[in-house]
Amino acid sequence: MIDRKVVTLNGCDLVDDVRSPGSPTPRRLVMLSQEQNDLLTRVGPGTPGGEMLRRYWLPIALVQELPPQEGGDPPAPVPLRILGEDLVLFRDQQGRPGLIGIHCAHRGADLSYGRVEDGGLRCLYHGWLYDVHGRCLEQPGEPAGSTFYERVRQPSYACREAAGVFFACFGPGEPPLLPDYELFHVPDEHRWIHKYYHECSYLQGNEGNLDPTHPFFLHRFLSGSRSLQSRVPINDQRRTPAYDTRVHAPRVHAEEMPFGVRMYAFYDTSPEWTDVRTSCFVMPLTCAVGGGPVPPGDGYLMNWHVPIDDTHHWRFSMAFKRTGPIDRAHARERASITTADYRFPRNPNNRYLQDREEQKTDTFSGMGPIFVVHDSYATETAGPIQDRTREHLGAVDRGVSLERRMLLHAIRDVQEGRDPPHVMRRPEDNVQLEGLGVTEHRIPAGLTWPQYRREWAGDLAAR
Ligand code: FES
Ligand SMILES: [Fe+2]
Structure with missing residues (x-):
């Protein structure tokens, strides 16, 4: 029997596996209090968790939603809700993006209906005009010579484009550097991006990435599956398709990194070898995982789970391939699974169109x-905000517990006036990304985690 010792550190209950004293695997956070769950999931202005998230650059929209104008009219402004704030994203006539509050500072009309003209966005109601920085440029109707406009400002946030995505930073003061992720360095055609609407807290969406065992149940194709044969075969050619977690429990390890957490899953597939996959949690709401339209080992997928509010989020998926263009057929197939407004036709309102006949012969889930x-399905049905006071994390959930511990500590950092981890302000610091990546290795059976880390150190660092 495993003897567990509970330790409390900075208000977090942690557990040590006493059976393996001295293990480099960090202590596990076993259960959250209601207060801790609230800290991690409440994202609005002024909440401790929301203030922590506002220290980072977050994806807010795809560039294709507000494309650069090439002659002709400026694109229509885009209404957005992010971190519980209602905003409008627009380009001025010079093509510069601006992200400002959606409700006009005059009497609150919705600026996303406004006109892009005269160097800014003009409200339809009385014609006040705002630039991309939220400055009020004109107040028609005020007396001649009035300087009232100089004292009015629309809330505005730093906003920039990278890799086909608009990123914004909602924090006070000068924004930090945008982390220098590998996917920013490949040509556009080597990259694939999309976004998906989710009806649940960002946290449970992201924690779905930190789970190395669910694919063998949730995503399983039954033998002779029709659907599997019809898929564009890229990621289904994994090395461990027949792995069965009912027979072999994977060995899971997690370690803290400057950017977040690196996770290791050891699948003891045969008496001769073990397949090892690594993936990463990246502060504060991103994971780097295998998958997307990229063959294993040739790039990876980054999923950003960005809160719309406490109980809804966007998942921005960005995949890149190091050695060449993304397979367009596969990319199209993946993009076509959402409606034009990035929602799933299968959703909680229709029980994900689950088909019990399909479940007998084709897919484990019966959901396509x-x-x-x-x-x-897995993350939304845990509820709008999962009640984490009632869950029971196991040994395979080490990545989840370490991620929560880092987030709770990051909240405390911000409360005490420090930058949290992975907020970088000096160019020379923007090199903390060593070790951020996804790897797959087949290693001789019996190799331990420390031995693996030592022997593959070069490869793990380079990715
Ligand atoms: S409400 Fe916008 S100008 Fe009056
Ligand atoms: Fe999954």
């Missing part, structure tokens, strides 16, 4: 062949 649909 698309993994992100399965994931949305």
